[in-house]
Amino acid sequence: MVRRPDLGYRDEGVNLSDPSVFDRVRRPFGEAIGLPRVAYRSLQFLYLEDEAIWTRDWVSVGTVHEIPAEGDILPFTLGYHGVHVQRMEDGSLEARFNMAQHGGCRMVPTQCQQGERTSCSFTSCGYSRDRGPITTGEGPDNTRIKYQYLGLRPERLHPVHVAQLGDLLFLNIDPGGADSDLSGDLTLPVPVMRPDAVRAHRQWLEFDANWKFSGQMLARVDEMLTSSDRAMQGRRAASDGSQIEVQWIFPNLILLTQGAETCAITLQHTAITKTLFRIEILSDCPLDAERLAFWHKELLHAGTGAEALQDSIPSSASRDRVQDCAVDQTQDQIAAWWAHNALISRFVKMPQVDSDIPIFRNVEHYLI
Template identity: 45%
Template sequence: MALAASSAGFVPDRPDLGHRAEGLDLADTAFFADGLDPSAPRLLPPAAYRALAFAELEDDAVWTRAWLAIGLDAEIPAPGDLLPFTAGHHGIHVQREAEGGLVGRFNKAQHGGCRAVPLQCRTGTRTRCSFTACGYSRDGTVLLAGSEGPTPAMHQYLGLRPERLLPVAVQAWGPLIRITLDPGAASSEAPPAGLVALAGETRRVEFAANWKLAAQALAAGAPRATGPQSLHLTGQLATGGAASIAFHFPNLVLIEARGETCAVMLQPTALGQTLLRVGLLGGGGSSPADLEASWAAWQAEIAARLAPAVALQASLAGFGEPIVTDAAGLWLQQRIADSVHARPAPAQTQPLYATAQGRGC
């Protein structure tokens, strides 16, 4: 029996039913074929940047399978400090343990106190929710525990018994924190050597572009080497200086220039909206003479790099003819296609739960 959206109050993501939009099978090899031609790489069809069904496919194949960069280790220095992050449709957090290590968990509630995810939360846009930290609300900032331990604001993440929450694999990856929702995911690459955080914070900026367009714009350059899950390029700053770029699939871009490294962590907040968590890194013992000047320079560089992506996203309504992409775009599209085709086939075809109304009672 088909589950009616109007009766249950939500539309379940059912990978076993496939992912289709705009008359296309989004998981079919034909959908990716034109975008993976190395002789004339082109952007994926428009549905990849504007269809909720493709975002759900990415949740199934990318955001729940790969190692994701979510912040800086220096952001949560003290026991009890908590860093939230939404991975695809799943709200998680990382907390500093008493002995100094990190522990990752799914948030207390994945769908709030709504009993079912409301339709307005399933439009591909993160909702500003004052009630809970679920997989469909926007992440808050870092929560610091203070001298008395976890604060009341942390309850929406931790609940009463955080040790009973579903665990998430987490690692300190150099100065960064990475997580994965896939217990079988291997950490295939070593972190960049010799980098430390120049500031114990990340700054956030949002752009009106799909995360794939934003990522390839940030990583624009000439390819020079590849790793198991990374692409290394040489590029140029908007001001004319040389830059070395490392794109770690799926959501981390490191731009090295002027004796510093800007770490940009991407997070979709809507189909056509991407939040960037930006951190400043440098060599051990080094620090910029004027940290605010460094922040301003990198923010200007990011804005300049993202301008073409924002313009391209705005043109999606008339996005009919194939659009040429660059080496970073081709590499990213290949990684996404590989992830889609490598995901395990769903073994369970029944919803995990349903409301009484949704069962037709």
């Protein structure tokens, strides 16, 4: 949580935390419309997502191949919360909040309060861009790089729930998160469950599009096979006409499977209108240039498609041709319709805080 939830989440004249705002979005597929434009450009909506999703759900952070050796650390920012997962001496995994949550700042600078991750030497900060895994080869635990994550007494840092499904890693910072079922309705593809799977490729790509647009383009399907509030599965034709099995584990993990290969994309928003694709391809053998080109083409098509959708959203309400909260168009992508409903269901289940204590308006924007 980065703000006072009892103050609500309002922007462009709309109470965004009111589920009735999304009534038309929650209609059956074929009748439902898309999310309001404000969902793709509003800092307040980003705060709402932090409160309802990133601090409540099991969130994908990558695979075990990121931290294979004892002492390796994988940083990941959940919403505005800097956390990490570390490989321990006995091979187990421990996750914690970073020691330097705000880096070296005594308060959050103005430039860090605009919804865009900043480039900062303190990569442990919840407002800065994440770096890649920290290996034991980068120095002992008392180096500055590791100190900002571990401090001097890592065992005193606030713990984070960590779970492993096959090769996939998930974190949950909700104190009660361990009680929520992660694997109950998931049937994961064979490549991520195979004990001898190899990581054939790793890459990060960034696109100028909101994470929700990015997810719906990566997970677009011609046919949905199964769905729940947690995950959906389907299939679609690839650019070369072959079939790809698609799975979206809400909120931020897309699994694309073809044959013995699974391309796992962990989405991480780096700004309101920017998303980082953290890509890992798992297989039973190395990939040749042709297969790498195939996956690159699929990912590039999804990323540029998401950018086109983002470009269709004016940067402010004053530029909207239709002065209406909702984009009054029928939602024709079933994966997007599913994701919108999964998102809104979390708004509905989000703990509500009512307060009649008078408060000055400027406190609404105070970040902790």
